Amino acid sequence: MRDARSELTRPIGVRLWLSGGWLMLLACAAIFAPWIAPQDPLAQDLFLGRMPPFWENGSEAGFWLGTDSLGRDVLSRILYGARLAMIVALVAGTLTCLIGASLGLIAGFYRGWPDRIISRFVDIWMAFPPVLFAILLIAVLGTGLTSIIIAIVIIDWTRFARVIRAEALSQSAMDYVASAQVAGRARFGTMLTEILPNVLPTIVALLTLEMGIAVIVEAILSFVNLSISTDSPTWGGMIAEGRISVHQAWWVLVFPLITLFLTVLSFSQLGEGLKDRFDPVLR
Amino acid sequence: MMYQIRDLHLSLPDMTRKPLLGPAPRINILNGLSFDVPQGAVLGIVGGSGSGKSTLGRAMLRLLEPTSGSITFDGIDITHQREAELRSMRRRFQMIFQDPMSSLNPRRRVGGIIAGPLKLHGFDNPRARVDEALDMVGLPRSFASRYPHELSGGQRQRVGIARAIALRPDFILADEIVSGLDVSSQAQVLNLLEELVRELGLTLAFISHDLSVIRRLCSRIVVLHQGKIVEEAETAALFDAPQAEYTRELMRAIPLPDPDQVWI
DSSP: OOOGGGGOOOOOOHHHHHHHHHHHHHHHHHHHHHHHOSSOTTOOOGGGTTOOOTTSTTOOTTOTTOBOTTOOBHHHHHHHHHHHHHHIIIIIHHHHHHHHHHHHHHHHHHOHHHHHHHHHHHHHHHTSOHHHHHHHHHHHHOSSHHHHHHHHHHHHHHHHHHHHHHHHHHHHTSHHHHHHHHTTOOHHHHIIIIIHHHHHHHHHHHHHHHHHHHHHHHHHHHHTTOSSOTTSOOHHHHHHHHHHTTTTOTHHHHHHHHHHHHHHHHHHHHHHHHHHHHOTTTO | OOEEEEEEEEEEEOGGGOOSSSOOOEEEEEEEEEEEEOTTOEEEEEEOTTSSHHHHHHHHTTSSOOSEEEEEETTEEOTTOOHHHHTTTGGGEEEEOSOHHHHSOTTSOHHHHHHHHHHHTTOSOHHHHHHHHHHHTTOOGGGGGSOGGGSOHHHHHHHHHHHHHHTOOSEEEEESTTTTSOHHHHHHHHHHHHHHHHHHTOEEEEEESOHHHHHHHOSEEEEEETTEEEEEEEHHHHHHSOOSHHHHHHHHTSOOSOTTOTTO
8 A cells, every 4th residue: 555645755944944044044154153253352442443244435444344332243142142042942941842732741641639730830920020020030040041040931931831831731642641551651752652742742732842941031131231241242231331332333233133133033933944844644 | 251241430621620729520421330351352333422432442451440330351450451561461452443544653754653563562574474464364475564644544544554454463552543534445455354254363442432333343332322232132133133222323323325225
């Protein structure tokens, strides 16, 4: 018997190409920043302050995207800022996903008292306004990379827990779970081998979404000056500085803003694209 | 005696009417059932929807715990055994589910679905046993690398059967396994099941709402209505002289091929 469906190959969509491409570019920028950055991102030169990008009159060679009011190169700062953004996206995103998804899976699959405890916690957690909560946490923990990551994990695990719980709940009602019991599989084993593969596409989609959110949260915290010390360039910090001089030097605000926007968009589109592609049921 | 069921009661909590505090009221689903399933028998369990036949099936496999009464499988009382104690016995009683789309994990290939239980029970050489099981249900061996959604309804149900027989169980419960299939696949699946029961010397309980399907396959029939047995008889006797009014009602519901033909 032959089935044409198994011979069907799907081209990688434009969505996946574009978002994946941008994120790869950014990852390279983050890794190779010291070698590819045209200038030292921290070098100040007050004689070179507020130079426009290269296509405008009065631009200075070697400062492609112009300089800020202290004469620091915008392009170099964006490249170095990618380092922090990427670290936060990967580490905070993954940790949030691991904690939230595990709790959601346990709540949805075991029901009963684990579900009651976890769901109550999620409800209480979600009553806090997230940005205020983050600022409060940073105020308590002190600024720094670890604090940012901890704050993101503590605030956002509920997003995973809720969605994965609902998903696990509906999957648990399927007969393949009963069938695993008939086969004599232990409860915990059933959760890992039967339920987890079925909620994995959702987890992946949420994970990439969360990475985008982590980048935004980091930018927000930098914007209010609660991220890392001002010596290390961050996109949020650049946006905050650019805001002050937006009438004299728009490029200081606009370029990091575009980078941030494209990054967050790429993360969410990557998730959707991956979900379509690696789901044997949708395929 | 494969199964001995005595005065089986089962009730489930009704969560929709649960008060804010305190336990939910319970609905009685099985109200004192007693019957036997002898070794090698093919027992039909028939009843309308809501009669408790699927609940009975799930209680017999101990997917549900009875409230009272007893279920004895091959001399062992399994009524209130804990899951850990049951686990080693589970190979011996298997189940084929109504909806294979739901009972086959959509993210596993057919080979993995059949091999999973084999590995759990420590069978050697699961690959060869998967091939053998696929042969027995009349599916090509290449199907082991397919996903369930790539199969037709009848093929999916054959995978369900293959998974159950691969474990070489003593008893199989088939819960409405043909109700989701078109008539020609129904006939094929029923023929297959009949053959397998004969070849492997299985004991089979076949749950259905359709007496015509039961009549083809079963030697003995239990008629269930509102969680009680209203009639229990040999197939021929039941069809010749149904005793209970409910049985007669079910029999009238069997569609006959064009009863108004003039030339007959």
